[in-house]
Amino acid sequence: MLGEHTVIELFQQQAARWPDRPALVGDGGRLTYAELDRATARVAQVLVAEGAATDEPVAVLAARGTQQLVALLGVLRSGAPYVCLDVEQPQGRLAAQLADSGARILLADRPQPEFTGTALRIGDLPRAPAADLPRPAPADLSCLVYTSGSTGAPKGVAVTHGGLANYARHVVSLLDCADERRSFASVTSLATDLGNTAVFPALLSGGCVHLVPSEVVLDPVSFARYARTHALDYLKITPSHLAAFLSFPDTDVLPRQALILGGEALPWELVDLVRARGRCRIINHYGPTETTIGSLTYEVGAAEAARRPGATVPVGHPIRATEIRVVDARLTPVPDGTTGELLISGAGLARGYWRAPEQTGERFVTLDDGTRAYRTGDRVRRLEDGSVEFIERLDQQLKIRGHRVEPAEIEAALRLHPEVARAAVTPVRDGMGQQVLAAFVVPASPAAPNVRDLRVHMSELLPQHMVPSSVEVLPALPFTLSGKLDRRALARRVGGAAPAGRG
Structure with missing residues (x-):
């Protein structure tokens, strides 16, 4: 039914089939499929006239709402990949991502005087002559998604049209929602890939995507009212976010x-x-950005809930056109039940890291049989039913409220402060059992830096979820007998144990 078309082509098919159905609800109003189709076509025509081209990113900087999604879909329709910038992030970080992307065109909902390329206001686009729009190939880039980087700077993951379409088609099949008039709730930033689980499957199946306003997303009472008013059918959310919602009775x-x-x-x-x-279905979802949003799923039925395989809910089985392997340090497969690193290959595999061939070569490897695969850095094992159980990370990467966090990036930001000589960041558990970050710094001079100044400094460089909950000044950092930083000793200073893990 969905064939091998790109997501934008599949959306156009739905627009032709259901022109009067609601397609998008958000700050900025409600659009039907026909209205969204016309709006995205107009954006695409303007971009093509301005020189948008295959594999040349177009940046989008807009508040969460209908204009933002219209711009993103318009970029896809122009044949160029989009890079979505989160307006909630510090200006310095946005500028770094914009520069790294090399975008020559910026679609924004506010003036950007610092940008030296072609800046276009989303709500006030010029008229452009009608022209045939390009048809992207599966191998062409659909978007750049920036994640925290282990080298101290964010890195862009180059996602292809084929990977995005494969994922969206699988979710439509998994939810059995094709041609149904369903409502999908998007509660996370479109600058990350978490929100795409709602956006593209909705528009490929004739459903309606709700870009739930930020102030509603943060308040369980307001969200419950929104869900009831709009009769939401599907919700993608992180476990910690849901747990906070469910902590409110009734x-x-x-x-x-x-x-x-x-x-x-x-x-x-x-x-x-x-x-x-x-009584809703419960589906666990796993996948790094490097393999396009999601690679494994696990539906928790009554039998699974009673049997409880694994310490946490398994991350499941591969989605369509996806292959997994559990391997040892030499990338040799290990027997079922034995722990090893998870490798993922198949249609969802990203092209690599944008303008970072060395980092790409470290994580995207070619196996002995010629298969190209992504090294997730996750230690897992196969269970008796063939599903995969996540055990722990093999490196220092963390997940904080669903966001990937590399402590090295926070440490690099701290070292940019003139009064900091060394820095370390480690995870601890707060009083509610949630994983949070703790930072430790060694001063560059006898006078200790002001902790409040350090927090302001980090807030100017990092998104809020990467700013540590506590900062402590130490005369020196602790090390183990083997000469490695003793993160467990640091965690004990704030009464926690340094947990590893992500899902």
């Missing part, structure tokens, strides 16, 4: 059809809370 935030959880390990206790509140 607040019904669950969707009518299916709850998709991802971005972090899913505790069985949270599954129990969901089952006590509602």
Whole structure:
């Protein structure tokens, strides 16, 4: 039914089939499929006239809402890949991402005097002559998604049209929602790939995507009211975000059809809370940005909930056109039940890291049989039913509220402060059992830096979820006998144990 078209072509098919159906709801109003089709076509025509081209990113900087998604879809329709910039991030970080992307065209909802390329206001686009729009190939880039980088700077993951379409087609099949008039809730930033689980499957199936306003997303009572008013069918959310919602008694935030959880390990206790509140399907979802949003899924039925394979809910089985391997340090497959690193290959594999061939070569490897695969850095094992259980990270990478966090990037930001000589960041558990960040710095002079100044400094360089909850000044950092930084000793200073893990 969905063939091998790109997501923008599949959206156009739905627009021709259901022109009067609602397609998009958000700050800025409601658009039908026909209205969204016309709006994105206009953006695409302007971009083509301005020189938008295959594999040349177009940047989008706009507040969460209908204009933002119209701009993103318009970029895809022009044949260029988009790079979505989150307006909530510090200006310095946005400038770094914009420069790294090399974008010559910027679509924005506000003036950007610092940008030296072609800046276009989304709500005031010029008229452009009608022209045939290009048809992207599966290998062409659809978007750049920036994630925290282990080298101290964000890195852009180059996602292809083929990978994005493969993922969206799988979700439509998984949810069995093709041609159904369903409502999908998007509650995360479109600058990350978490939100795409709602956006593209909705528009490929004749459903309606709700870009839930930020102030509603943060308040369980407001979100429950929104969910009830708009009869939301599907919700993709991180376990920690859902747990915060469910901590409010008698607040019904669950969707009518299916709850998709991802971005972090899913505790069985949270599954129990969901089952006590509602009857929706519960689907665990796993996948690094490098393999396009999601690569494995696991639906928790009554039997699985009773049997509870693994310490947390398994991350599941591969999606369509995806292959996984569990390997040792030499990339040799290990027997089922034995732990090893998870490798992912197949249609969702990203092209690599944008303008970073060395980093690409480290993580995207070619195996002995010629298969190209991504080294996830996740230690896992296969269970008896063939599903995969996540165990821990093999490096220092963390997940904080569903966001990938490299402590090295935070440490690099701290070292930019003139009063900091050395820095270390490690995860700890707060009083609610949630994973948070703690920072430790060694001063560059006898006078200790002001902790408040350090927090302001980090807030100017890092998104809020990467700013540590605590900062402590030490005369020196602790090291183990083997000469490695002793992160567990640091964690004990704030009464926690340094946990590893992501889902």
